Amino acid sequence: MSNKQYKQLSFILNGKKVSASVDVRESLADMLRNEFGMTSVKKGCEVGECGACTVLINGNPYDSCIFLAAWIDGKEVTTVEGLVDIDGNISDIQQAFIDEAAVQCGFCTPGFIMSAEHLLNTGKRFSRDEIRKALSGNMCRCTGYQNIINAVENTMDKRLAEKDTEK
Amino acid sequence: MYDINHFYEATSVEHAVQLRVENPEAHIISGGSDILIGIRAGDLAGCDLISIYMLDELRGVSFHDDGTIRIGALTSFTNLAEDPIIREHLAVLGEAADTVGGPQIRNIGTIGGNTCNGVTSADTASTLLAFDAVMELTGPKGIRLVPLTEFYLGAKKVDLRPDEIATAVLIRKDHYKGYHGVYFKYAMRDAMDIATSACSVNVKLSDDKKTIQDARISYGVAGPIPLRARSAEKIVKGKLVSADTVEEFAAGALEDVNPRTSWRATKEFRLHLQREMARRCFVESIRRAGGSV
Ligand SMILES: Cc1cc2nc3c(=O)[nH]c(=O)nc-3n(C[C@H](O)[C@H](O)[C@H](O)COP(=O)(O)OP(=O)(O)OC[C@H]3O[C@@H](n4cnc5c(N)ncnc54)[C@H](O)[C@@H]3O)c2cc1C
Ligand code: FES
Numbered sequence: 001m002s003n004k005q006y007k008q009l010s011f012i013l014n015g016k017k018v019s020a021s022v023d024v025r026e027s028l029a030d031m032l033r034n035e036f037g038m039t040s041v042k043k044g045c046e047v048g049e050c051g052a053c054t055v056l057i058n059g060n061p062y063d064s065c066i067f068l069a070a071w072i073d074g075k076e077v078t079t080v081e082g083l084v085d086i087d088g089n090i091s092d093i094q095q096a097f098i099d100e101a102a103v104q105c106g107f108c109t110p111g112f113i114m115s116a117e118h119l120l121n122t123g124k125r126f127s128r129d130e131i132r133k134a135l136s137g138n139m140c141r142c143t144g145y146q147n148i149i150n151a152v153e154n155t156m157d158k159r160l161a162e163k164d165t166e167k
Numbered sequence: 168m169y170d171i172n173h174f175y176e177a178t179s180v181e182h183a184v185q186l187r188v189e190n191p192e193a194h195i196i197s198g199g200s201d202i203l204i205g206i207r208a209g210d211l212a213g214c215d216l217i218s219i220y221m222l223d224e225l226r227g228v229s230f231h232d233d234g235t236i237r238i239g240a241l242t243s244f245t246n247l248a249e250d251p252i253i254r255e256h257l258a259v260l261g262e263a264a265d266t267v268g269g270p271q272i273r274n275i276g277t278i279g280g281n282t283c284n285g286v287t288s289a290d291t292a293s294t295l296l297a298f299d300a301v302m303e304l305t306g307p308k309g310i311r312l313v314p315l316t317e318f319y320l321g322a323k324k325v326d327l328r329p330d331e332i333a334t335a336v337l338i339r340k341d342h343y344k345g346y347h348g349v350y351f352k353y354a355m356r357d358a359m360d361i362a363t364s365a366c367s368v369n370v371k372l373s374d375d376k377k378t379i380q381d382a383r384i385s386y387g388v389a390g391p392i393p394l395r396a397r398s399a400e401k402i403v404k405g406k407l408v409s410a411d412t413v414e415e416f417a418a419g420a421l422e423d424v425n426p427r428t429s430w431r432a433t434k435e436f437r438l439h440l441q442r443e444m445a446r447r448c449f450v451e452s453i454r455r456a457g458g459s460v
């Protein structure tokens with residue numbers, strides 16, 4: 001290994017502007033966990049297969065284990081920590097995972113929640129098959145997926161109903 | 168931590184080329200969804216990287232004056248699947264891109280990486296081949312255009328010089344105008360799986376929809392590199408649309424493929440798939456072009 005190389009970067013993490021000096025060999029997952037304490041970002045496979053490390057970058061889901069930290073300069077990142085409100089209350093999609101028993105060991109849960117959050121943020125209605133496709137980059141070895149899809153579908157229905165009553 | 172020896176970050180295409188000239192041993196990294204996996208696996212451990220990921224000028228789809236469609240090398244699979252120009256003129260390419268991995272991989276993986284990796288199973292490669300796509304390579308002396316049919320040299324080997332980077336994929340107007348196509352990916356799972364074999368067909372019918380004016384067919388995982396089945400193309404050119412023509416096309420396709428047995432499937436099973444995919448893609452392409460068998 002040659003001399004360590006660092007890059008200075010600033011980005012938005014869960015709505016706040018932050019900066020860091022990062023080793024260019026680091027993944028975004030490592031930086032978020034080690035430098036910023038974002039331990040919702042799980043490392044399951046570290047080769048882009050399982051989705052446990054999913055975060056939103058500029059609103060879209062990425063596997064942070066295969067995204068170099070050096071590339072995050074100037075971008076916006078959201079993790080599960082960013083879904084909690086100022087009083088510490090969890091969001092609707094997190095609550096739905098609890099209500100639907102969509103969590104067993106819980107290791108895959110933050111990744112699923114971020115993929116689901118991307119889908120829900122579009123404000124559109126999706127079929128169960130479309131939800132499945134949107135979650136197909138996330139693996140769960142415990143639940144058998146049905147309750148996870150239920151949680152996403154219920155949250156989608158609730159958000160769309162709320163949008164209708166606002167009109 | 169990735170085992171990277173030195174990391175060079177390009178700030179422009181010119182800078183990327185200059186970094187290539189100065190560091191001929193270094194690998195280009197675009198989205199990294201092949202390269203970083205290779206570093207983890209050990210094959211590429213300790214390598215030098217030239218990152219071009221931050222070059223937004225290489226993202227997106229546009230038209231040249233002559234109607235050629237230009238796809239920037241860093242355009243992601245998601246961008247391809249959602250782009251309005253692709254949806255209107257190269258719909259099958261967007262559909263092929265949409266079969267890659269899962270949403271996260273489609274956000275990070277690029278068309279430049281999917282062609283320059285020289286991999287036979289690359290989902291956009293066979294479709295691009297069936298469009299006679301051309302690689303735009305930029306080096307110190309300027310741009311070199313290489314047809315995709317000549318770009319593949321062997322398994323994981325492409326005609327990219329050590330001082331070049333791929334800057335775009337080009338598709339000429341006469342290669343897409345009037346063509347309708349279908350991509351078929353046969354894999355064990357509906358997502359997060361690479362093709363056991365795959366087939367892409369483009370068909371152009373006569374105005375009365377009765378005659379095959381032109382057909383192009385290519386395969387992934389039918390040989391060490393993505394390949395065209397020219398025998399099938401020759402057989403049906405100018406023929407009437409009919410069930411017999413479909414059978415001749417499917418049989419003809421087998422003359423050019425050369426699959427092997429791997430842990431995913433046997434040679435015999437792949438041959439069976441390749442004939443069946445040719446048949447189905449051809450029939451569906453004819454239907455999309457307004458004809459019927
Ligand atoms: C979990 C997972 C699932 C996957 N599923 C699929 C799948 O279903 N179908 C599929 O086709 N692929 C799949 N892939 C492979 C990969 O995502 C694609 O091949 C992708 O297109 C690679 O693009 P990239 O930008 O990430 O490439 P990189 O890893 O950055 O580069 C790939 C290769 O191309 C070279 N290169 C990249 N860009 C350029 C350029 N502009 N000029 C010159 N050389 C360049 C690099 O040096 C390297 O050799 C998968 C990968 C993972 C990790
Ligand atoms: S840890 Fe990133 S995809 Fe598995």
Ligand code: FES
Nearest residue numbers: 104105140141142
């Ligand atoms: S709850 Fe255990 S992996 Fe999903």
